[in-house]
Amino acid sequence: MKKYIVGNWKMNQTLGEIETFFKELDLTKDLNCETWIAPQALHISPVLNGSASQSKCIFVGAQNISENENGAFTGENSAASLKDIGCIFTLVGHSERRTLYKEDHALLNKKLHHALSKELKVIFCIGETLEERKNGMTDAVLKYQLSEGLKGINKDNLENLIIAYEPIWAIGTGEVATPEQAEEAHRAIRDWLVANLEGAAAEVPLLYGGSVKPSNAEGLLSQSNIDGALVGGASLKGKDFSDLAKIASQLS
Ligand code: PGA
Numbered sequence: 001m002k003k004y005i006v007g008n009w010k011m012n013q014t015l016g017e018i019e020t021f022f023k024e025l026d027l028t029k030d031l032n033c034e035t036w037i038a039p040q041a042l043h044i045s046p047v048l049n050g051s052a053s054q055s056k057c058i059f060v061g062a063q064n065i066s067e068n069e070n071g072a073f074t075g076e077n078s079a080a081s082l083k084d085i086g087c088i089f090t091l092v093g094h095s096e097r098r099t100l101y102k103e104d105h106a107l108l109n110k111k112l113h114h115a116l117s118k119e120l121k122v123i124f125c126i127g128e129t130l131e132e133r134k135n136g137m138t139d140a141v142l143k144y145q146l147s148e149g150l151k152g153i154n155k156d157n158l159e160n161l162i163i164a165y166e167p168i169w170a171i172g173t174g175e176v177a178t179p180e181q182a183e184e185a186h187r188a189i190r191d192w193l194v195a196n197l198e199g200a201a202a203e204v205p206l207l208y209g210g211s212v213k214p215s216n217a218e219g220l221l222s223q224s225n226i227d228g229a230l231v232g233g234a235s236l237k238g239k240d241f242s243d244l245a246k247i248a249s250q251l252s
Contacts, residue, residue: 003221003248004162004207004228006123007037007235008063008091015046017236022050024238027057033248034228037235038063038091041077048086061089061120064097067110079118089121091230093149095168105148112149116157123162123207123230124149126189130169138167139188146192155199162205163189164230170210172232179219179226182208186225214243221251 013021018039027035036059039047044060051058066076082090091097092115093108103111108124115122126145128138142165153161165185170177177185186206193201208220209230220226228248234240 001203001205001227001252002033003252004034004036004205005235005241005244005248006034006061006164006207006228006230007241008094008209008230008232009037009039009043009236010063010096010232011040012236013039013043015043018043018046018050021236021238021241022056024242025056025058026238026242027245029057031057031245031249032252033245034059035241035245036061036089038089041082044082044085044087059088061087061091061123063091063094065090065092065111065115065120067107067114069114079115079120083118083120087120089123089162090115091123091125091164093125093145095125095127095166095171099168105145108149109151113152116153116160119160121160121162123164125164125166125209125230127166127168127171127210133167133169138185142185142189143192146189147196150197153197155197158197158199158201158204162207163193164207164209165189166209166230168210172211174211176211176216176220177208179223182220183223183225186223190225212244214240214247217244217247218251221248 038061065079092111097103128141205227207228207230212229212231213234
């Protein structure tokens with residue numbers, strides 16, 4: 001399976017910085033990995049243009065979508081419109097959405113189904129807090145997030161599902177999970193998917209996220225159940241993003 005490097009730019013970048021990102025980007029055509037970026041919604045078009053004009057093979061997606069079709073939902077972004085302008089994926093359930101914006105399991109499940117109905121791929125994010133890990137609850141928390149968040153998913157839309165395991169204590173902290181910790185969680189996620197979903201559950205790509213950077217990517221991406229990385233801070237610079245893609249490509 002091709003490995004994935006997915007940049008989550010969060011609420012960062014200016015137009016000038018996006019231009020510099022593309023100038024520094026060094027992705028050759030023979031790279032054998034998926035390179036995706038989720039910029040702020042208002043930067044989706046500039047990133048699509050930057051990628052197209054420089055023939056860079058970057059696919060673009062959203063960090064969040066509305067669970068609603070269209071209409072009077074001021075400030076929201078519709079999945080259909082995102083698909084229409086060229087997005088291929090969206091994140092759903094990032095821990096910042098869960099904690100800062102109080103998005104609960106039921107809402108995330110609606111967003112997941114709505115995005116899939118518009119043929120957007122979904123990177124569904126799960127992960128435990130430090131306290132939950134210390135109390136030995138990691139497995140139970142991940143399973144609960146999967147069973148609530150993926151309710152109603154069937155084998156027909158499994159091919160558009162990607163899971164990102166992002167331990168909350170590792171996001172933006174510089175404290176990365178060890179390859180063994182990450183692999184253990186990914187194996188538990190894989191086992192749950194295979195036991196609970198039919199069809200191609202064993203093929204669902206599983207990404208690790210949380211303080212990934214070029215210097216620690218190889219150890220993580222070489223684990224057998226880690227199919228890629230969801231990267232925040234280190235995805236903002238073209239050089240780091242390219243270095244991550246090269247590491248992923250070698251391990252694909
Ligand atoms: P980070 O963010 O790489 O800056 O830790 C990862 C994420 O939140 O997806």
